[in-house]
Amino acid sequence: xxxxxxxxxxxxxxxxxxxxxxxxxxxxxxxxxxxxxxxxxxxxxxxxxxxxxxxxxxxxxxxxxxxxxxxxxxxxxxxxxxxxxxxxxxxxxxxxxxxxxxxxxxxxxxxxxxxxxxxxxxxxxxxxxxxxxxxxxxxxxxxxxxxxxxxxxxxxxxxxxxxxxxxxxxxxxxxxxxxxxxxxxxxxxxxxxxxxxxxxxxxxxxxxxxxxxxxxxxxxxxxxxxxxxxxxxxxxxxxxxxxxxxxxxxxxxxxxxxxxxxxxxxxxxxxxxxxxxxxxxxxxxxxxxxxxxxxxxxxxxxxxxxxxxxxxxxxxxxxxxxxxxxxxxxxxxxxxxxxxxxxxxxxxxxxxxxxxxxxxxxx
Amino acid sequence: xxxxxxxxxxxxxxxxxxxxxxxxxxxxxxxxxxxxxxxxxxxxxxxxxxxxxxxxxxxxxxxxxxxxxxxxxxxxxxxxxxxxxxxxxxxxxxxxxxxxxxxxxxxxxxxxxxxxxxxxxxxxxxxxxxxxxxxxxxxxxxxxxxxxxxxxxxxxxxxxxxxxxxxxxxxxxxxxxxxxxxxxxxxxxxxxxxxxxxxxxxxxxxxxxxxxxxxxxxxxxxxxxxxxxxxxxxxxxxxxxxxxxxxxxxxxxxxxxxxxxxxxxxxxxxxxxxxxxxxxxxxxxxxxxxxxxxxxx
Numbered sequence: 001x002x003x004x005x006x007x008x009x010x011x012x013x014x015x016x017x018x019x020x021x022x023x024x025x026x027x028x029x030x031x032x033x034x035x036x037x038x039x040x041x042x043x044x045x046x047x048x049x050x051x052x053x054x055x056x057x058x059x060x061x062x063x064x065x066x067x068x069x070x071x072x073x074x075x076x077x078x079x080x081x082x083x084x085x086x087x088x089x090x091x092x093x094x095x096x097x098x099x100x101x102x103x104x105x106x107x108x109x110x111x112x113x114x115x116x117x118x119x120x121x122x123x124x125x126x127x128x129x130x131x132x133x134x135x136x137x138x139x140x141x142x143x144x145x146x147x148x149x150x151x152x153x154x155x156x157x158x159x160x161x162x163x164x165x166x167x168x169x170x171x172x173x174x175x176x177x178x179x180x181x182x183x184x185x186x187x188x189x190x191x192x193x194x195x196x197x198x199x200x201x202x203x204x205x206x207x208x209x210x211x212x213x214x215x216x217x218x219x220x221x222x223x224x225x226x227x228x229x230x231x232x233x234x235x236x237x238x239x240x241x242x243x244x245x246x247x248x249x250x251x252x253x254x255x256x257x258x259x260x261x262x263x264x265x266x267x268x269x270x271x272x273x274x275x276x277x278x279x280x281x282x283x284x285x286x287x288x289x290x291x292x293x294x295x296x297x298x299x300x301x302x303x304x305x306x307x308x309x310x311x312x313x314x315x316x317x318x319x320x321x322x323x324x325x326x327x328x329x330x331x332x333x334x335x336x337x338x339x340x341x342x343x344x345x346x347x348x349x350x351x352x353x354x355x356x357x358x359x360x361x362x363x
Numbered sequence: 364x365x366x367x368x369x370x371x372x373x374x375x376x377x378x379x380x381x382x383x384x385x386x387x388x389x390x391x392x393x394x395x396x397x398x399x400x401x402x403x404x405x406x407x408x409x410x411x412x413x414x415x416x417x418x419x420x421x422x423x424x425x426x427x428x429x430x431x432x433x434x435x436x437x438x439x440x441x442x443x444x445x446x447x448x449x450x451x452x453x454x455x456x457x458x459x460x461x462x463x464x465x466x467x468x469x470x471x472x473x474x475x476x477x478x479x480x481x482x483x484x485x486x487x488x489x490x491x492x493x494x495x496x497x498x499x500x501x502x503x504x505x506x507x508x509x510x511x512x513x514x515x516x517x518x519x520x521x522x523x524x525x526x527x528x529x530x531x532x533x534x535x536x537x538x539x540x541x542x543x544x545x546x547x548x549x550x551x552x553x554x555x556x557x558x559x560x561x562x563x564x565x566x567x568x569x570x571x572x573x574x575x576x577x578x579x580x581x582x583x584x585x586x587x588x589x590x591x592x593x594x595x596x597x598x599x600x601x602x603x604x605x606x607x608x609x610x611x612x613x614x615x616x617x618x619x620x621x622x623x624x625x626x627x628x629x630x631x632x633x634x635x636x637x638x639x640x641x642x643x644x645x646x647x648x649x650x651x652x653x654x655x656x657x658x659x660x
Contacts, residue, residue, distance in 0.1 A: 056559055077562045089560035093578045102574075103564035154564065 006065075007032040007158060007190045008053060013062035015048055015214075022048045023059070024214040030158075030192065030207075032067075035184050037193045037201040040211035041237070046194045049211070050160050053192065055079045067157050082151035083160040086167070088143040090135045090150075097122070097131035099146050103154045121149040124183070141172050152187060161193045165200060177203050198238045202226065210234050226286070231276035232362050235284050242290075242331040243282040244324075248363065256361060258283065262324035262331075263304050266356040273361045281363040287334040289358035292320060292350050294341070299353035308348045318343050322352060407631035415625055426632030436616065436633055440640065443613040446527055447595035450534040454591045455584060457535070458542035462583075465543075466550035478547070481540050489537055493604050496533040500605070529605050534595050542587035549583025550576070585652040589645055596641050613637050 008030040015023035023045050030036045038046035051057045053064060055076030064071045066080060082103075091099050101118045109117070122128055125145035130138075135146065144164055151159055161180075165173045181204055184191045195201050201208045202222040209219040218230045229235035232243070249257040254270040260283050268283070293299060309330045310321035318337055321330040333352065337343065344350060407426055410419040430436050465477045484492065499505045500523050507519040523529060553576060561571030599614035608615075613633065620630030 054563060056562075075562070076559070077565050077567055081563075083560070083563045085556045085560060087554060087556050089554065089556040091557060091560070091575060102561075103566075105570075105574075106565065150564065 005032050006030065007034070007067055008192075009063070009065040010049075011063040011065075013049070013052065013064060014060045015045075015052065015057065016060045022214050023052070026062070026214075026216060028209055028216060028219060030190060032157075032190055033188050035181065035191045035193070035204055035206045037195055037205040037208045038211060039195055039198060039201040039208050039237075041196060043213075044211040045214040046196075046211050047162060050083075050162055050192060050194045053158070054081050054083050054160050080157040081160055082154050082156040082158075083162065084144070084147045084151055084164045086162045086164070088147040088164075088167075090138070090143050090146055092136045094135055095131065096127065096133045096135055096138070096146055099135050100131075100149045100153055102150060117153055118149075121153040124152065124186075125149045126179075140167050141176065144168070144176065148183070152183075152189070156189060158190045158192060161191060163194055163196070165195070166197070173200075180204060202238070210237060212237075228272065228274075228360060229284070230274050232274075232279050232282070232284070235360070235362070240287050240332055241284045242287065243284050243329075243362075244327060244331065246281050246283045246361065248281060248361075258361060260359070262306075262327035263302065263354060266302075266359060268356060268359055268361045272357075272359060273363070276362060279362065281361070283359040283361050285331075285354070285358050285360065287319065287332045289354070290331070290333045291353040292322070292333060292335055292344065293353050297353075299351070301353065301355040303351045303353050305349070305351050308344050308346055308350055311344065311346055313343060320344065320350075322350060324352065403631045403634055406627050407635045409628045411626045411628050416627065418627055423628075426628045427636065429629060430632045430636050436613075439611060439613045439616050440637060442527070442610070443596055443637070444640070446530055446534070446612060447592050447598075449527075449531045450538065450595045451588055451592045453531060453535040454538050454542045455546075455587050458539055458587060459546055459580075459584070461539075462543045462546035462550055466547055478544070481543055484537075484540060490600060490604075492537055493533055493601050496529065496536070497604055500529050500532075526606075527610065530601055530610065533601050533605050534598060537601075538591045538595065541590045545586035545590065546580060546583040549580045549586075553579045582652055585648050589648050589652075592648075593641055593645060596637065 006029040008028075010026045010028045010030075013023050013026040014021075026045075026049060038049060040046045048057060052059055053066070053071075055071065055074065055078075071079060091102065094102070097115075097118050100121050101114060104114050104117065107114060118131065119128070122131055125148050127142060127145050127149065130142070135143070138146065144167075147164070164180075165176055168176060177200060180191070193201070193204060202225075205222055207219065207221050208225055209216045210225065211217065212233055218225060218234045220228075225234070226238055229238060229241070232241075235241040244260050244262055246258045246260045249259055249265070251257070256268045256270065256273055257265065258268060258281075259265055263283075266283075291299075293303060304324050306322040306324040308320050309323050312319040312321075316337060318335050320333045320335065322333055323330045331352075335341070406418060408422050408424070410421045410423050410425075411417075412419045461481070465474060465481075469477050487495075497504065501507070502519050502521065506523060507516070510516045511519065557575050557579070558571055561575045562568065566574060597614045599612060599618055602608075602610055602612045602615055611619075614637075617630050617634045617637070620626045620633060624630075
């Protein structure tokens, strides 16, 4: 699906708005045919970076290359990119097919061929037969499809998506996530998605750049990002990460011995160690890497005693906040509600099974 | 008036509440607009009597026949329409860039200041502003005395003060704010991402203007056209003051027929005819507007 050839190269891209440093030296390569996400909280510069690639923002310094060509002095209308705007930016004075065919004005093809292309684009996004409708009469999901068709009909090298799913309700959003992935595989175009929704980024992307305050904090594939976040901030932003204070005891041969408060001693592989220096030494672990032990069950590796402090029931899952003995802050543990396993009450004593392999050491 | 249900009987319906609220202006409109209008229509079918303000109550169509066939009235109506068309054209064409500038190039925090500045001419009476143009363009006005002082001319130019051009300039100046504001509002409503989308889809700024901005601003342009066109057709102050009575428009002749000449039925017939013509032209624009509004969200 992806090749090594970079479609977009960003070299030390800087952007100042007056005194505000919006992009602080962005370096990244986005591969051809890749589904790439820019993920971060609002104000982190992800949309600015997308608009920089589209040509709507001038950069203060640095280089933006698309398909091997520098985009310096290339205006938005001459770049091989097309954008799906957050608001979809559907022209309200035009019909659906006029919207989709908007960019074909200078296309040398005949009117009949263009109409065929428009029909095909509408069919691709599942809006066959909607061509004559007024654009303003469409639902949110349909508008988004029109915006997609309008961009993809021009066969851009890169499709830019600015939080395209944020305006949709949950069901529709999940549906469109899958559709977008399928569409991307079908057309083979490089997609760059801007989102603040970490789940969306994990579901859809081949690779994700997590951004904070105008910088890329980590650029990785979803699994690495989730399992081996490089900083506490990234770990916090992607999903739920529990932190327990820890003390490093010794370090040798790619292994680090730590004393984890509440758990006890553990040996952590160097690959699971993050030297980000963005806080006190701690180990982090995801809620699903821990298991509550019921009576008669024995931990495969290690276990620690604790008390259930809070129970959040989700139907398929239950989240428990468990206070481990000797630790002030509770840790969150998720358990699947399999048949026959009772949901624990608040205040219940319990034992937590854990394994050193699931821990990430931040120091 | 209260919207809470009364303790006894049924709560007053929304509709009757609404009627009660619009009753005073409705009464006002009926007495001061509908009744006089009906009187004018009625008079236009009557016959002129020999006495002052005397009307013989015999139904006739001859007033209309005269109004529509007499070359004088046709010429005056033609001149009126020409003047108001020119005024509308100039006003709207000149107002658009101003509205565009304020909407697109003035920072949001300064927009209200700009709008305030645009409405400053309203602080001066319309009559005074018309006189101002007479002072500028008059026989011994600013332009003529200025040119004389500079030795460019010996005799005052007469063609600058008594002509259609002077009238158009005066009216266009007077109505400029009326045209700027609706266009500004229409431009403000345009989602800026639409303009970016236009460029993103390969169009230059200029083509994006013609394919996106202008069509979306049309409701404002049509509103401006109506706001300027309708009152200028009926204007009679400017031709009197600027034209010095030598270039009457249709409103001046209606005034003359009704008062000086004392032919109320004929004056009424001309007034009704003028109203029908303006009404027809306006209806065309309203329909155009509806077409644009239909596709707007």
